[in-house]
Each structure stands twice: as C-alpha cells, then as structure tokens.
Amino acid sequence: MAETSRRTRILFAAIAVMVVGVLAAGGVVWRDDILRTRLDPKVPFQTYDPPPAPDYARRESWSLLPSEPQTWADDDPAADVFFVGPTIYDGGAHWNAPIDDERSDAFFRRTIGPNYVGPFVRVGRVFAPRYRQASLYSMLTLRDDAREARRFAYGDVRQAFEHYMAAYNHGRPFLIVGVEQGGTLASRLLAEEVAGDADIRSRLVAAYLIQTAVPADAPPIPLCTSPTEPHCLAAWMSAYDGDRERAQQLRDRSLVWTSEGELANLSGPAACYNPILGQVSGAAAPARLARGATNATGLEWGARPALQTRQISARCENSVLRVSRPRSAAFRPTGSWANQRKMPGYNLFYGDLEANAETRLNTLMADPDFAQAARPILEGAEVTDSPVHRID
Template sequence: MAKHKTAPAAKFLLAIAAVIVLILIAGVLFTSNQGTMLRWAFVPTHEIASEDQGTAPDYADESAWAARPGAESQATMLPEGVVQTMMLPEVDVFYIHPTTYMSKDRWNAELEGDEAAVRRRGNFTMRYQASAFNLAGQVYAPKYRQAAFGAFFDESGQGVQAIVRAHADVLAAFDYYLANDNAGRPFILAGHSQGALHTLLLLAERISPIPELRDRMVAAYIIGWPVSIEGDLAALDDIGACESAKETGCVISYQSFSKDGDPSSLLEMFAKTPGLNGKARAGTTMLCTNPLNWHVGGKASREANLGAIELLPDPGPISAPIQGLTGARCGQRGALYLTEPPQGSWREFLMTGENYHGYDINLFYMNIRANAAARAKAWLEANR
C-alpha cells in the first residue's frame, strides 16, 4: 500500500491530542507541588531545536522493531503454566509501547541510546503487554523515538514537539507495515499510555479515512488513555465503542483505579481539554470498557478474572496467572474501579489518586489474551 500523507485535518487532530497529553497526564498523576518537582527532575533544560534527532528508524531493518514475526522477542513469551494453543496466523497485532525513557538528557529517546529505557521496553512492555496479544495474531511492535517522560510536564511547548516527533516514527512504522508486511490481513491495534495516544491518532489519521482499513481492523485496544465517546470516537468514521466481547471494528479503553480511588484530576482535565473533534470534552462520556466482561459501563465480580500477572521488574519468565485477583466496575464518570484492589507488589508503582495505571494490562492479562483472540476469530468467521 502506498504511503499516505498526513492531511491538514489530521495534523490538527495531532496537535490537539498532544496538548491533551501535556495537560492531562500532569494533572492525573501528580499534585501541583509534585509537578513542579518533576519538571525540575525530568524536563530537559536544553532547547529541543538544538537536539540532534539522529537517523530516523529504517523499518525495513529488523533491528527497528521490538517485535515482529520470525524474530526473537519477549512479546512471544507465555505465562508459566499457559500452553500456547493455535495462534491465528491470519491476523496481525500492531502494538505501540508506552513511555520507557525517563532521562532528561533528551526530549526524544534514541532507539538504543539509553540502557534503562531499552530494558524497560523488553522486560516490561514486550513481556507484560505485547505478549498478552500473541494468541490473537502475529505481533508487530515498532521501536520509535518516544517522547521523554519529562515532555509530559513541560510548559514551554517543546514537549508537544517531542510528542509530534515520536508520532512521526509511529506513522512511518505503520505505513511500512501496511505496505510490506500486512498483505491484506485483518489487524488489531493496541497501545498503552503514550502508546495508546499514538493508537488513537492512528485511528484518526489512517484507519478512519480509509474504508478498506476500517473494514480490516479487528479492534483497537486504547488502554490507559482517556477516550471521549462524543468528543473522540464521534469524530471518526464508523468507529465506535465495543459494546460486547466479540464485536469488531471498534474501540476498547479504560483507566484502572482502586476501589476508593480518586480520579478527580483525570476527570477535571478530561472536561477541560478538547477532543479529536476540536471541542471541549466537558459533559461528554469517558469510555470505560470493563475488561472482565467487555461491556461499556459494566460490572463484574472477581470470579470473572481469568488471571492477573504480577509485574516483576527483573528479567525472567512471566509468572503464573493469578485467577480471581480482583473484580472491576465502571463508575458513572468513566473510571474503572477495582473491587478488591491488590496489595503488596501491586502498589509499588501506584500513582496519585490510587491510580493503577502501570498495571492496566497486568490486572486483566488473561482476559485480554482471550478476548483479543475471540475478536480475531469473530472477524475471520464473519469475513471468510
């Protein structure tokens, strides 16, 4: 497929979404005092214009991918005790990883320049996130010059530029994948946090405008990134929220909080920021897909949890699934509340407001694994 140019309208959507990143993430994760300290600790002090961007990834080179079929990667791992049944070779998964670059040395990470970021990309994002989709199809996960963690706290506008730079790589990777690897197969889009933002933008810039791609998209898992039903999804052509476990061509999204968590910062910023339609999202509905039953606004007991996976920072195998770790319910304003929020190591990376953001996929790993495969099978059955 020929490479597409980004239309002016798509560029406008990208600019809006980048602004949302800066305002929303800072408001969700930290108080104002914490934000000040984090700006000091993580926001680069040099001008982004002075930064050497380096060579853009060559996605024809296997080394530009964190995962792709035929190459060894942690995206192919399985939890202990889980036997890989027949993977669906007729379906692809295009997964975009979240932020792993925490240094203030650069606005945009080099692909291999920071050892800690590279370890997190493998040990966390491939091992615990991309692997959740490897039953549904072949996983393609591009490396990209991600925006640094500090870009999300910048107030100068340079953080926006860093996010735009990162997204240019994601677009190039997706275009290369479509032209050289996809061969007309159906595909799943998946991303978490910064990766989920890029996934949402791919919907606007590539999938929504092209009927053929809309028809071949099994689903988009936009996890750990807020999506407005009226302000974001309504701006897309024929792409809405998934209402059931086997619906295809639709979007899944949720944000995980403790049973008594406080999502007020998330909700406040959600209301104040514009959606993909360019209008304020105040009064719109934040999509909450319950990953235990795949209903919008749903509630499910812990018995529906097929297995959570403990997040272990050191390299090694994926531990065995923990069945029934927690139930979950969608609140009236769009947050997903854990009915039995796990303790111990599950709180090591907890964010302000009792936000389990870092565990969004781990908490429901086996449900996501089963659902992605079920949607892929449903698409194949409907389109053979």
C-alpha cells in the same frame, strides 16, 4: 564563662537540628518538583535537535518483529498485532527518546513486553516499532513543548504503521494495541489511517487502547458495545477505588486529539471500556468474573504467566474505570520514582484481554464475507523452523 559556652553549643546544636529537619521536610514536600526538574531537557522544543529517525525497513527499528515478517507459517497465529508502547524513557537529555536507548530497551524487555504485549501473542504476530517517544517529563508537565514532543512522536508511529501495511500485512487481520502515551498515538492512527479506509477497517479485529483517554462522544472508530463484535475500539483509564486524586487528574489532565490534529485537554466524558465485561458498560463487574491478573515482569519472552483470578472487580464511574485494590502483594508499585510513574510491572486484566482478543478474532474469521489473506510467495525464500518473535 564555661556555662555560657555550653549554652551556646547547645543553642547551635538545636539550630542545626532544626535546619536539618526543615531541609528534610522540604525534600519530602518538593521531592517531585526536584525530580521533575532533573528530567527537564531545559531547551525549547522549537530549538531542540531530535535523535535520528528510525528506518522501519531495518530490524533494529523494531522492538518486536516476526522472524520472517513478510510471510508466515501454517502454525503462526492467524492475525497480526501492531503494538505502540508506553513511555519508557525518563528524559533529561531529550524531549524525544533515541530508539537505541539501552535503559528504555531493557525496561521494555523486562516489563512492557511480558505484561502488555503478552496477552495478545496467542492471536497475532507482533510488530512493535521503536519510535522517538516523548519522554516521561512530557507527561509530567502541561507546557506546550511537551505537546510538541508528543506530536513529533506520532510521525514515527505513522511511518511504522504505513511500512507494516505496505511490506508485512498482505491482507491479514490485525489488532492495534496502544498503552498510555502509545494509546494516544494509536488513537490518532485510527482516525487518520484506519477509519477512512474501508479495506483496512474491514481487517481490523479491534483496537485496545490501555490507560488512554478517548472522547466518548467522538471516538475515531465505534466503541466496543459487546464482547464479541470486531472492528471496534476498547479504551479506558483506570484508578483504584478511593484514589480520588488520580481519578481527578485523569479527568483534568488527559490529552486527546482534535479533528485538526492538535492535542487538547479532554473536555467531555471519556470512553470507559470494562475489560472484565468486554464492552463499554456502566455495570459493575464482580471479581468472580475476572479471568486473571498477573505480574509477568522478568518472565522469559514467550512463556505464558500464571494468572491469579478473583483479584479485582471493576466498574465505570464518571469516565474512569474504578478498580478494587488487588489482594496479592505482587500487584504493588515497585522501582524508582520515575518507574512508578510509568506503566506498572503487572497487568490486572491480562486474562480478560487475552480471552477477549481471541473471541473477537474468531468472530471476524467466521464471517463468510471476510476475505482470507493469501500467503505471499517470496522468490528464493527458504522456509525453516524459527521462533515467531524475538526481542532484540
């Protein structure tokens, strides 16, 4: 009897170990699905009640805004930068993020600002609107609700840009920079607000759409075919050499705007700008030409990060910018599962973008036909020394 009882205990222990093993294996296999389910708002977008709309006449509706947005000082940069940020809100409670979400704001201040706004602060005053961005969950599903959330987000970005143009631009040269989801929204902005307006188009230094799909055969404005020309579009999606799965996902799952203002799957080749070469090109860019990558996460705003040169090479292949894996451990994914699916906390092309934006601005400003902006005179305005930008 005792021997039978011992065998029974051993059998149950073995079964328990097997069950735990199966559950653990299932957790690994279905981990992504489990975490996606946690981020699902679980309400159809058609019946969803979105957060309150931002008022772009108020400072709190901007992540970055000059101290005196309606005018500028002699030592301010010569241009402006309208920056549309990427997905920083995980999801769960909303399809579209409230603009006062504290975790999202912290991620912008710590990661997005230093790494992706940073390359452009030497050429322009930065205007970065907070907008009701589509959540990270909307990037992880092909449901129609997710596309509706992105279309909804565009309404905020368009209003922010129109307010910037009417209240703050005053004829100044400007750049549009969009990252990931923000790049897709900026692409539509170029088509609807810039391409058809000769005056606005004449002041556009360039548009940089980072990790953004743009149809190569139908871009909203002409693609940058040289490293110096202004008024052009630099757009690319990248994957590391050997990462075939990501390259395939970029080609199969990327959404672009149709002429009817709908989001549809990319059906043809995508534009592929090589930041190291400063142009759309099929040529390979060796690491010796790269001007410097950086991990600026957590860096104090306004401080220029140290750049690491010769970290990467890059070439365009089948609509995807194939990038060699950097040697430094500073350029490895970190953070939570959700954060690793957002823009990484480093910028491999920081130095290339910084130098190229300055070159294009200099080309535009040197054009004798370019009309220089006249600084507005504000009644009762008192000019004092103050920081160029601030992160609220």
